Amino acid sequence: MNHLIEVAPVARHEASRTLSVVVPVFNEQEALPAFHRRLAAALAAVQGEWEVVYVDDGSTDATQRVLRTLQAGDPAVGVARFSRNFGKEAAMTAGLRLARGAAVVLIDADLQHPPEAIESMLQAWRQGADVVNMRRRSRRDETWFKRVSAGLFYRMINRVSEVPIPADVGDFRLLSRRAVDALNRLDERTRFMKGLFAWIGYHEVTLDYDVQERVAGTTKWRYGKLWTFALEGITSFSVAPLKLASYAGFTCALGAFLYALSFLIQTLLVGEAVRGFPTLIVTILLLGGLQLMATGILGEYLGRLFIETKRRPLYLLDDYRPASLSMLQLSDEGLA
Ligand code: UDP
Ligand code: MG
Numbered sequence: 001m002n003h004l005i006e007v008a009p010v011a012r013h014e015a016s017r018t019l020s021v022v023v024p025v026f027n028e029q030e031a032l033p034a035f036h037r038r039l040a041a042a043l044a045a046v047q048g049e050w051e052v053v054y055v056d057d058g059s060t061d062a063t064q065r066v067l068r069t070l071q072a073g074d075p076a077v078g079v080a081r082f083s084r085n086f087g088k089e090a091a092m093t094a095g096l097r098l099a100r101g102a103a104v105v106l107i108d109a110d111l112q113h114p115p116e117a118i119e120s121m122l123q124a125w126r127q128g129a130d131v132v133n134m135r136r137r138s139r140r141d142e143t144w145f146k147r148v149s150a151g152l153f154y155r156m157i158n159r160v161s162e163v164p165i166p167a168d169v170g171d172f173r174l175l176s177r178r179a180v181d182a183l184n185r186l187d188e189r190t191r192f193m194k195g196l197f198a199w200i201g202y203h204e205v206t207l208d209y210d211v212q213e214r215v216a217g218t219t220k221w222r223y224g225k226l227w228t229f230a231l232e233g234i235t236s237f238s239v240a241p242l243k244l245a246s247y248a249g250f251t252c253a254l255g256a257f258l259y260a261l262s263f264l265i266q267t268l269l270v271g272e273a274v275r276g277f278p279t280l281i282v283t284i285l286l287l288g289g290l291q292l293m294a295t296g297i298l299g300e301y302l303g304r305l306f307i308e309t310k311r312r313p314l315y316l317l318d319d320y321r322p323a324s325l326s327m328l329q330l331s332d333e334g335l336a
Contacts, residue, residue: 018102019043019050019122022095024088025067025109026057030216032066035109040074042115046122051323053078054109055095058085071321078323083316088220089191090315092171096180098320105174111215113172120207121174130202132174133166136211146226153230160240163198165233166206173197189307189314192233199237235300242301245294252290256283 021039025032036052043050054067056079064081071077080098082091092106103125107113113134121132142150154167171193175183182200198204234241263276 020099020101020104021052022106023054023109024091027059027061028109029062029066031110034215036070039115051076053095053098055091056081057091058082075324080320081318083318086315089193102177104180106171112212117209124205129205130176130179131204133169133206134172134209135206136168137208160238165198190236190304192236195237241297245297
């Protein structure tokens with residue numbers, strides 16, 4: 001029975017707080033059944049109603065079939081599918097737009113983010129948090145190289161970004177309805193979600209969790225992709241590199257001027273001699289390099305500007321089958 005209709009106003013307000021869990025999935029056929037089982041078990045303990053929105057980011061394996069099976073067995077499951085792989089950030093964006101809950105949790109499908117933590121996230125939300133970030137307690141499962149480069153990345157981006165971007169906070173996160181609505185209003189094409197979450201500026205809370213091993217399958221990130229991601233983060237949250245180019249140029253020009261001056265004085269005092277060939281080469285190479293670098297930085301921004309001006313959609317939905325039971329009907333008995 002739908003207990004929402006009968007309950008007293010106060011309790012009703014509480015009960016109408018429903019949760020959406022958004023899961024971006026890309027080629028996760030092995031991980032999905034186990035993931036859904038654990039998620040459903042974790043959510044059974046949670047008060048209120050929920051839906052899961054799986055966003056299939058153009059998987060090429062049996063993921064779509066697995067999702068359909070999950071949906072057939074659980075009315076709280078919604079399945080969206082992209083026309084092709086648009087990337088995790090696009091998948092999360094789509095999920096946030098499709099989610100109807102009063103609170104929305106973003107979680108990975110590979111069980112690296114423990115669904116059991118959702119309960120404490122909801123608690124923080126009930127206490128007034130708009131954004132609940134989950135911080136990895138350690139990154140020891142990752143390679144030495146990834147750890148060091150991630151550390152460097154956060155140091156660098158926080159030095160240049162206008163908004164502080166919390167380190168070691170992945171995409172495991174809860175957002176309140178108004179935070180989701182705010183995010184949905186940002187429709188820039190190059191989406192650096194970590195930055196966007198911080199940008200909205202609502203009340204943030206950070207909880208710690210232990211990152212788990214991937215249950216099955218392999219990571220979908222390659223170092224090349226991570227590099228692009230880092231670059232995206234920096235260029236969409238700061239124009240410092242542009243300034244860097246002009247400062248470097250200025251310093252070089254000043255150096256060259258002083259050098260020329262000293263050269264002039266030297267020539268006047270001691271006369272001319274054919275010397276300084278190494279200095280010449282070094283200067284040419286240095287200046288050439290700096291110029292290329294400055295052009296490259298300009299190019300990075302220009303490229304993003306180009307992409308933004310085309311105003312293409314972030315993703316294309318091939319298909320969306322929302323959770324069939326309305327969340328309000330999904331009461332305690334809904335999720336055995
Ligand atoms: N993912 C996605 N689109 C992609 C790559 C990954 O939707 O292009 C999903 C993936 O299925 C998983 C989550 O994003 O649910 C995190 O991916 P992964 O575990 O490969 O990343 P890592 O944990 O290594 O950062
Ligand atoms: Mg993972």
